[in-house]
Amino acid sequence: MNVLNITDQLPLVDETPLDPHVLALSAQEAAAAFIAAGTAANTVRSYRSALAYWSAWLQLRYGQALGDAPLPTTVAVQFVLDHLARPLEQGGWAHLLPPGIDAALVAARVKAKLGPLAFNTVSHRLAVLGKWHRINGWDSPCEASALKTLLRDARKTQSRQGVNVRKKTAIVREPLQALLATCTDGMRGVRDRALLLLAWSGGGRRRSEVVGLQVNDVRQLDADTWLYALGTTKTDTGGVRREKPLRGPAAAALAAWLAAAPAVAGPLFRRLYKGGKVSADGLSSDQVARIVQRRAQLAGLEGDWAAHSLRSGFVTEAGRQGVPLGEVMAMTEHRSVTTVMGYFQAGALLSSRATSLLEDGEP
Numbered sequence: 001m002n003v004l005n006i007t008d009q010l011p012l013v014d015e016t017p018l019d020p021h022v023l024a025l026s027a028q029e030a031a032a033a034f035i036a037a038g039t040a041a042n043t044v045r046s047y048r049s050a051l052a053y054w055s056a057w058l059q060l061r062y063g064q065a066l067g068d069a070p071l072p073t074t075v076a077v078q079f080v081l082d083h084l085a086r087p088l089e090q091g092g093w094a095h096l097l098p099p100g101i102d103a104a105l106v107a108a109r110v111k112a113k114l115g116p117l118a119f120n121t122v123s124h125r126l127a128v129l130g131k132w133h134r135i136n137g138w139d140s141p142c143e144a145s146a147l148k149t150l151l152r153d154a155r156k157t158q159s160r161q162g163v164n165v166r167k168k169t170a171i172v173r174e175p176l177q178a179l180l181a182t183c184t185d186g187m188r189g190v191r192d193r194a195l196l197l198l199a200w201s202g203g204g205r206r207r208s209e210v211v212g213l214q215v216n217d218v219r220q221l222d223a224d225t226w227l228y229a230l231g232t233t234k235t236d237t238g239g240v241r242r243e244k245p246l247r248g249p250a251a252a253a254l255a256a257w258l259a260a261a262p263a264v265a266g267p268l269f270r271r272l273y274k275g276g277k278v279s280a281d282g283l284s285s286d287q288v289a290r291i292v293q294r295r296a297q298l299a300g301l302e303g304d305w306a307a308h309s310l311r312s313g314f315v316t317e318a319g320r321q322g323v324p325l326g327e328v329m330a331m332t333e334h335r336s337v338t339t340v341m342g343y344f345q346a347g348a349l350l351s352s353r354a355t356s357l358l359e360d361g362e363p
Contacts, residue, residue: 049110050128056110057082060101070138076126076147084154085116119155126151169303170343171313172320175296176200182298187260187276192291194257195269196310199288201250202228203331204314207288207307213268218254226251230333244331312343319347 055066057079082097095116105111117125130142141147171179179196183189198213199205209230217229226246246254261270267282283291289307296305303309311332318328325337325344334340 046124047128047131050125051132053105053110053125054129056105056108057101060104070133070136071129071141073141073144073147076129076141076144077150079126080122080147080150080154083117083122084119084158086154086157119158123151168306168309168312170316170346171200171292171305171309172317172347175299175301175303176313178299178301179292179295182295187278188272190253190257190260191269191272192295194253195283195288195291196295197250197253198228198246199307199310200314201248202244202246203333204311206311207285210269210288210307211267211283211285215258215263215265215268218258218268220251220255221245224248224251226254242333315340315343316347319344319349322348 051066058064058066061078061082062075081095083095085093085095088094093116102114106114126142130140133140176196180193183193195210199210213228218226220226224247227243228246229241229243231241261278266280269283271279271281271283271287273279285307292307292309293305296303315328315332325340328344329340332340
């Protein structure tokens, strides 16, 4: 059959032909569904929160609804100036968001408190706006050189004025041991010990990866080693299962949890009822963060603790102990060397000879 004449064989259908230059609404919805389904739940929540804020701010500031048309770069620039504080010559800080609009955003519960936003929050909301434009097939207002220059200079200005990007406190070996020492409260302690050790010793797992683990994802290799399998993660969306090892205390803690709360399927780490009864429901990502914070409080540790403290702490401790960076990244699955190097170098410098050049010499 001549392929060029295949149209002669097609039956007639009662459908309006699509415009090849415009994506049909049904296709847009299907594409959006794929994007939503392929995005981590935590990321989806953060996107929704950011877009809700954009919608409220646009309505109050411009009387414009989000979604009618692409936004110009001037709106993105105004957003930065409205929300990032700048130092005044006479002292103090100021931002351009009118007080009435600021109060209305707080009243609408899209803003936690009055005042400027942190640099990271503004950057994240601009990134979400850019992605939202790309999903809609529009040019992003966040790619303009004027906006990028403004953000770079704003970051430098805040840094020079002592405003630093806040990072969660890294859980290196000593704080981890202090957290584990609190895990003596029955079934809850058995679960929390296994969770903390898997998340830390298993490569500094993200909280989404911890709560996504299923009972069938773990298997015992020998008396001192377990393996757990990762599928789709934030940086590896292919879904290919990759096994990571757990050895020593982490392996023993996992074995103890599975012995105390046996299951043939379902979430690996599950919620507990009063009295230590194990639920069939898995933990949420927020509950992982609360476990870290609760154990830190019980241990009497000062710092800004969160689930990410386990990931940053693993990398930092690996740097302290001189583990090669490639081996660390094989466990963490960081894609960017730049991202992981900040933590790794901080740990490595603690044991560097460059920090103790006077120890064997004259003061």
